[in-house]
Amino acid sequence: MKSVKSELSRRDFLKTSGALVVSFSAVSMIGPLSVAQGPFDTHPSHVDPEKLDSWLAIAADGSVTAYTGKCDLGQGMYTAQTQLVAEELCVPLDRVKLIQCDTAITPDQGTTSGSQSSPTNFNTRNLAQAAATAREALIAMASAKLAMPADQLRVEDGVVSASDVGTKPGKRVSYGELIGGKHFDITVNANAKRRSTSEWRILGKPVPSMDRVALMTGTFEFVHNVHVPGMVHGRVVRPPDPTATLAHVDHDSVKEIPGVIEVVVRKSFVGVVAEKQWQAAQAAEKLKVTWKPGPKLPPQKVFSDYIRRQPSRDTMLVNSKDVDEKLKAAAKVLHATYFYPYQAHGSIGSSCAVADVQADHATIWSPTQSVYPTQHGISALTGLPLEKVHVIFVRGSGCYGLNAADTVSYDAALLSQAVRRPVRVQLTRKDEFTSENYGSSCVIEQRVAIDTNGAITAWDCESWSASFGGRPGYDTPGNVITGRLAGFEPETVKPRPASEPSEELSNGSNIVPSYLAGCVNGKCAGAGSIRSERVLSRAVSSPFFTGPLRSPLRLQNTFAHECFMDEIAASVKVDPVAYRLQHLTEKRIIDVLKAAAKAADWQARPSPRPQNSRTGTVSGRGVACVAYEGDNGYAALVAEIEVNLASGIVQPRRFVIANDSGPISNPDGLRNQMEGGVLQGMSRALAEEITWDEHHVTSVDWASYNNLPLGIEVPVVECVLLDRPSFEATGAGETAITLAAAAIGNAVFDATGVRIRQAPFTAERIKAALNERTAA
Amino acid sequence: MAAISLKINGRVHTVEADPQTPLLYVLSDELRLRGPKFGCGLAQCGACGILLQGKVTRSCVTPVSAVKDQEIITLEGLGTPEQPHALQQAFIDEGAAQCGFCLSGVILTAKALLDEAPKASDEQIRDSFSNVLCRCFAHTRMMRAIKRYQAGLQ
Numbered sequence: 055m056k057s058v059k060s061e062l063s064r065r066d067f068l069k070t071s072g073a074l075v076v077s078f079s080a081v082s083m084i085g086p087l088s089v090a091q092g093p094f095d096t097h098p099s100h101v102d103p104e105k106l107d108s109w110l111a112i113a114a115d116g117s118v119t120a121y122t123g124k125c126d127l128g129q130g131m132y133t134a135q136t137q138l139v140a141e142e143l144c145v146p147l148d149r150v151k152l153i154q155c156d157t158a159i160t161p162d163q164g165t166t167s168g169s170q171s172s173p174t175n176f177n178t179r180n181l182a183q184a185a186a187t188a189r190e191a192l193i194a195m196a197s198a199k200l201a202m203p204a205d206q207l208r209v210e211d212g213v214v215s216a217s218d219v220g221t222k223p224g225k226r227v228s229y230g231e232l233i234g235g236k237h238f239d240i241t242v243n244a245n246a247k248r249r250s251t252s253e254w255r256i257l258g259k260p261v262p263s264m265d266r267v268a269l270m271t272g273t274f275e276f277v278h279n280v281h282v283p284g285m286v287h288g289r290v291v292r293p294p295d296p297t298a299t300l301a302h303v304d305h306d307s308v309k310e311i312p313g314v315i316e317v318v319v320r321k322s323f324v325g326v327v328a329e330k331q332w333q334a335a336q337a338a339e340k341l342k343v344t345w346k347p348g349p350k351l352p353p354q355k356v357f358s359d360y361i362r363r364q365p366s367r368d369t370m371l372v373n374s375k376d377v378d379e380k381l382k383a384a385a386k387v388l389h390a391t392y393f394y395p396y397q398a399h400g401s402i403g404s405s406c407a408v409a410d411v412q413a414d415h416a417t418i419w420s421p422t423q424s425v426y427p428t429q430h431g432i433s434a435l436t437g438l439p440l441e442k443v444h445v446i447f448v449r450g451s452g453c454y455g456l457n458a459a460d461t462v463s464y465d466a467a468l469l470s471q472a473v474r475r476p477v478r479v480q481l482t483r484k485d486e487f488t489s490e491n492y493g494s495s496c497v498i499e500q501r502v503a504i505d506t507n508g509a510i511t512a513w514d515c516e517s518w519s520a521s522f523g524g525r526p527g528y529d530t531p532g533n534v535i536t537g538r539l540a541g542f543e544p545e546t547v548k549p550r551p552a553s554e555p556s557e558e559l560s561n562g563s564n565i566v567p568s569y570l571a572g573c574v575n576g577k578c579a580g581a582g583s584i585r586s587e588r589v590l591s592r593a594v595s596s597p598f599f600t601g602p603l604r605s606p607l608r609l610q611n612t613f614a615h616e617c618f619m620d621e622i623a624a625s626v627k628v629d630p631v632a633y634r635l636q637h638l639t640e641k642r643i644i645d646v647l648k649a650a651a652k653a654a655d656w657q658a659r660p661s662p663r664p665q666n667s668r669t670g671t672v673s674g675r676g677v678a679c680v681a682y683e684g685d686n687g688y689a690a691l692v693a694e695i696e697v698n699l700a701s702g703i704v705q706p707r708r709f710v711i712a713n714d715s716g717p718i719s720n721p722d723g724l725r726n727q728m729e730g731g732v733l734q735g736m737s738r739a740l741a742e743e744i745t746w747d748e749h750h751v752t753s754v755d756w757a758s759y760n761n762l763p764l765g766i767e768v769p770v771v772e773c774v775l776l777d778r779p780s781f782e783a784t785g786a787g788e789t790a791i792t793l794a795a796a797a798i799g800n801a802v803f804d805a806t807g808v809r810i811r812q813a814p815f816t817a818e819r820i821k822a823a824l825n826e827r828t829a830a
Numbered sequence: 831m832a833a834i835s836l837k838i839n840g841r842v843h844t845v846e847a848d849p850q851t852p853l854l855y856v857l858s859d860e861l862r863l864r865g866p867k868f869g870c871g872l873a874q875c876g877a878c879g880i881l882l883q884g885k886v887t888r889s890c891v892t893p894v895s896a897v898k899d900q901e902i903i904t905l906e907g908l909g910t911p912e913q914p915h916a917l918q919q920a921f922i923d924e925g926a927a928q929c930g931f932c933l934s935g936v937i938l939t940a941k942a943l944l945d946e947a948p949k950a951s952d953e954q955i956r957d958s959f960s961n962v963l964c965r966c967f968a969h970t971r972m973m974r975a976i977k978r979y980q981a982g983l984q
Contacts, residue, residue, distance in 0.1 A: 127929065128927075128928040128929025128930065128931075128966055129928065130928075262922075262925050263925055263927075265930065266921075266922050266925060266927065266930075267911050267914065267922055268911060269927050269930035269933055270905075270914060270918040270919075270921045270922050270927070270930075270933060270937065271905065271906055271908070271909055271910060271911045271914055271918055272863070272864055272865030272866075272904060272905030272906035272907075272908075272933070272934065273864060273906055273910075273911055274864065274930060275864060276864070276867065276931065278858070278867055278868060279858070279862070279864045281862060287859075312848075330847075330848075330851070330855070330859065331855045331859050332847075332848060332850075332851040332852065332855050333848075335871075400965055401931075401965060402869050402875055402877055402929075402931050402932050402963055402964065402965040402966075403867055403868060403869050403877060403931045404868060404869065404870065404871070406868070449929070450931075451867075451869075451929055451931040451965070452928060452929030452931065452965055452966045454965075480868055482871055483869075483870040483871055483872055483874075722925060726925060726928060726968070726971070727928075729967075729968070729970050729971070730928055730966045730967045730968055731967075732967075733967035733969055733970070734965070734966070734967040736967075737967065755870060755872055755874060756870060756872070756874035756875055756963065757872075757874060761963055761965060762967075763959060763960055763961060763962055763963050764936065764959040764962045764963065764964050764969055764972060764973075765955075765956040765957060765958070765959030765960035765961070765962065766956070766969070767956065768969045768970055768973055770970075771970050
């Protein structure tokens with residue numbers, strides 16, 4: 055997997071690949087492939103997604119080049135998409151070369167995010183459908199050439215031959231002979247038949263990640279390794295607080311530093327460019343900049359109250375209008391409020407990008423998840439026409455959502471435009487931590503009515519999430535810090551009261567608990583049985599930039615729902631798994647819950663665990679489950695933990711995770727996502743929190759933002775993979791992480807009888823709660 | 831600026847650099863090595879790890895002048911794609927990565943530890959990784975790879 059090093063080598067590569075047959079048509083009319091204009095889906099661009107040639111090319115030697123708008127961020131999409139193309143075309147894996155996310159040549163598939171890469175490219179549209187179309191077209195060509203009916207032909211290793219080779223030995227023709235180097239000149243056929251899972255020979259197999267040898271031997275090219283002839287180095291100087299504006303820059307303050315080429319100022323954006331990286335780093339450090347501070351930040355201690363007092367933009371997701379009445383009539387009412395902090399993407403590599411902005415064109419080597427939207431953003435920032443901006447994806451450090459990849463691409467473009475030379479920008483760790491778009495902080499308040507049998511009869515849920523900026527998309531470069539500093543407006547929350555829900559429930563952010571029926575106008579799209587239901591979501595303005603962080607809002611909401619469900623089960627003294635099953639109706643979530651409980655050898659009993667002592671170390675188990683985004687993957691997690699009562703330290707020992715993401719493309723890749731997801735979720739549950747004082751973010755490095763290191767006692771992670779060949783492929787990268795905080799929180803309750811309603815579960819927080827218990 | 835002689839992956843290089851330049855910048859910008867990477871610049875994560883005279887060292891805070899004529903090994907110097915080192919092979923066999931950005935710190939920390947203490951206990955292994963970070967949390971596979979390699983040493 056060699057990525058392009060420079061404009062020159064990219065052109066050379068394309069020349070020598072022998073099959074540059076991508077169509078460059080005008081923007082196509084809205085057609086079947088481009089109806090859904092969501093941010094993850096396929097958009098018309100100069101690479102027409104309706105045309106087969108936009109997705110696939112076959113060279114004279116039979117090698118296949120496939121073009122995708124979904125890239126490998128470390129989650130395994132390169133390998134899985136290569137498997138997909140090889141499978142549908144019936145060629146060996148090593149004959150397929152995948153080109154990922156390049157605005158010059160790949161279809162615009164928006165953003166590689168949102169657990170949408172599998173749904174978008176592995177079902178019956180886009181890349182999968184293009185490959186199926188190509189296979190059928192090649193068989194039709196072979197049928198004409200061999201003068202045999204298509205149904206008497208078969209394909210193996212890119213050669214079409216008679217099904218009955220024994221009687222017709224000469225009847226064979228290769229893909230290279232049929233199409234080699236030529237256009238297909240057909241549209242993607244929505245009716246082309248995908249190979250059934252029972253026929254799969256490459257998909258569904260644990261193909262090892264194709265980048266592994268290069269990664270392990272230090273030869274893989276990350277964006278940090280891109281070198282362009284004439285390239286110089288840039289650093290940025292960020293404001294000390296999120297809303298400060300620039301007052302003055304003392305250009306003379308760095309004139310003694312050798313190699314400095316320019317101090318670049320654009321409205322409130324400040325950066326330096328120097329010949330060498332070390333010179334740029336020193337100049338950024340020494341440059342005297344005066345900032346006009348923004349308003350004081352709300353005190354962190356009372357932030358959960360602060361959020362709830364802000365004007366909000368409200369959305370009512372479901373409202374059966376009988377909730378108050380049911381709460382009044384209930385045998386018992388439970389009420390609890392949960393809080394989730396801001397957290398960072400915290401990519402291990404501070405973000406980096408390279409830009410070469412000339413008077414009439416620009417090339418950007420970027421780790422962005424969104425090459426086409428970034429092309430739009432850089433066009434706006436530089437004033438260059440869209441078609442003159444070329445954005446090439448080169449993998450960066452794992453991003454887990456909107457880290458600083460987009461903003462550093464803007465930084466590089468602004469600095470390069472100022473000096474008219476290629477500029478590589480490396481953010482510092484502090485830049486990364488203070489200027490990324492954090493995962494949102496949330497407050498979730500819930501009430502339930504319980505009848506005399508201990509069943510839930512009504513559920514009321516009201517949640518607040520802090521929001522500011524976000525993905526820049528195609529038209530809002532101000533949504534990340536560089537765009538805003540350069541004068542573009544970010545998206546802000548515009549307060550608005552809720553109107554009654556009118557359309558069928560879509561639970562994309564998991565704001566609605568899984569146990570609700572989710573009924574709107576008689577149509578019930580929830581995963582549960584509770585029909586007296588009211589769910590109100592309130593977006594409020596955030597003092598910090600926010601954006602999607604792996605399982606955005608889904609994790610925060612699920613933490614609150616699944617812990618609250620556990621509280622309810624405990625209050626009626628029922629086993630937490632059995633109690634969940636009692637209120638679920640969707641078979642797929644029921645199946646993962648049962649599978650996880652079975653694999654974990656779950657002992658049915660109510661929480662907390664009765665025999666646990668009040669001293670020493672106690673153990674407990676907890677469970678959580680989710681219908682991710684309502685219907686984009688299903689998972690259940692059992693956590694087994696220990697709590698040291700003297701220190702308050704929580705030590706997870708074992709996780710059992712069951713996952714259903716439809717038909718499994720690559721079981722090894724899926725396991726890797728599940729294992730990493732659970733453990734990253736554990737770190738977020740136990741350790742991670744953005745902190746601040748009156749004016750500044752104070753979590754600015756790995757000493758002040760706590761990411762669990764490799765040297766922890768790593769708990770056992772056991773994965774149960776439910777293969778569902780008859781369903782569509784769903785996302786799989788965000789299901790596991792969604793559940794960790796809830797399952798661990800429930801296990802802490804099981805072990806100690808103490809309910810922690812605020813993440814992270816630091817030793818101090820656990821200890822304080824235990825002390826409170828003792829005092830009571 | 832000064833001419834500084836460096837011994838990297840068995841070859842001698844002479845570079846012109848400000849003696850205070852962090853070694854990492856020389857390795858990645860001047861010598862175009864891809865193994866060591868900028869993670870934090872603060873010696874907190876390990877992504878810039880190299881072996882210096884056999885000891886794992888954070889090149890992001892090591893001035894280039896401090897290492898002249900000493901033996902430096904980077905991740906790409908440990909083995910090659912054609913002939914990976916046995917430790918790299920263990921990571922390949924276990925598929926022990928996701929994004930892979932942290933691997934210099936992870937693999938070279940294990941190499942330095944197990945060179946010195948081939949029978950290192952689990953606790954010793956954990957201690958040596960107490961400030962090595964993998965943000966994708968490929969922890970399970972990484973520890974399995976290290977144990978696999980360690981088993982082969984016995």
